[in-house]
Amino acid sequence: MPQRTRTVFFVSDGTGITAEMLGHSLLTQFEGTDFTQVTLPFVDSVAKAEACIGQINEAGKRSTGRPVVFSTLVNAEVREAIRRADAFMLDFFEGFLDPLEAELGTRSTYTIGRSHSAMDQKQYRHRIDAVNFALAHDDGVSTQDFAKADAILIGVSRSGKTPTCLYLGLQFGVKAANYPLIPEDFDRMQLPQALEPYRTKLFGLSIAPERLSEIRCERRPNSHYADLENCRHEVKQAEFLMRREGVRWVNSTTKSIEEIASTILQEFKLERRGY
């Protein structure tokens, strides 16, 4: 058990997602402290900021050190109000808006909550359309619009294709379909016929057989499908097939959805349209 405890607050005038992400990136660099994390979103007035202070100070009493506050607050008054809490505060906008103003030669609009808002309807529709595309083209249910796909993920059942496709759609507005590789494909040692016209869009996911067996066991315990030997066989065959057919692939075992998605965007030089 770590001896030191801290409560970390992510305070934002918007959703708090940016503050969480950057704060979390920083916290992963520090070991030996147990961080309790609390997000306080939509803090867009001095009154709301003042309501947060009590919560922040209260948390400080229960920890070995004072709370850490990571904030993305556009409005300087709101920021100053939060600063009155008995906490260590780092605001992610404060240090950057001024130098950016100088560099760009324009004034910041200091508008609250612009990030993660639905302001840019066109960009936003890209994302929703891409999510719908992923859902409609999941697990080979339809190959109808494969021509419109930005990427088509292939791999054995439960290798991580579906969450990756959904993430590509939600985060980046990229249309990703997925198609399973099944034992019949290995018997023929050929790519499924439906994929032939789209070879250049294919990207493979592989996975450690032990991990695959574990995941499949949750779904169908004691099945041939989940059996470790069968998983070993399927993974080996799938990797052999992808290598033979010249399909690029990554092993998803130790990679996050974000890392896999980002790798795919980079490989296919796809534009990130999500924002």
Added chain:
Amino acid sequence: MPQRTRTVFFVSDGTGITAEMLGHSLLTQFEGTDFTQVTLPFVDSVAKAEACIGQINEAGKRSTGRPVVFSTLVNAEVREAIRRADAFMLDFFEGFLDPLEAELGTRSTYTIGRSHSAMDQKQYRHRIDAVNFALAHDDGVSTQDFAKADAILIGVSRSGKTPTCLYLGLQFGVKAANYPLIPEDFDRMQLPQALEPYRTKLFGLSIAPERLSEIRCERRPNSHYADLENCRHEVKQAEFLMRREGVRWVNSTTKSIEEIASTILQEFKLERRGY
């Protein structure tokens, strides 16, 4: 047409997603400049950094101002290499790691790519499980595990329930099901029977009828389903029903998925488990 153009690079030793988010938050504060955005992920060595410099400098020649580089680079050598590009650079870690070290009284591990990695397998499984939950409990297809849901979204068809549930799962590891409100429910003016035991978990989404009609038209043009008058009727009835039954709800028309998801977390005081 804006006269000024700039190319913005998001450079990271990881996926680049954090750099994009914070950079984008900052850019939304500046109007009148046309920003072309390029993400350079997985820049985890000086050699890779040097390969980026050419691309950054090249972009500068095509814009009216020098490129802007937003980076999240843990390694100081990689950061210094990028700094040799002819660009305006803001690193999101540089200014924060030192003060955090001082505050926490521990040294940063300076480990590359920790954010958005699959390091914390338990947290990570939460997310995958939650995505699978959302998929298995989409659009009322199954009510089997509603007892395990953190939230159940209700609303008329195409009001934004599915993308919100998927986002809650992918981003926050929160299990969200969704269930449609259909004309039969309005005739009875009662919540669907299946939802009765889970009243406290219900959260509604409404939408402007004009927007709803537009979205439905893309799916089924010239249908009664997509007809504006019908959409007006359904939305009015749904809002009446939710108000009558004391279900909290938001209008999704001008809200992003992130904003809706964040509002739901706040309303139900749900823990964000995604990281």
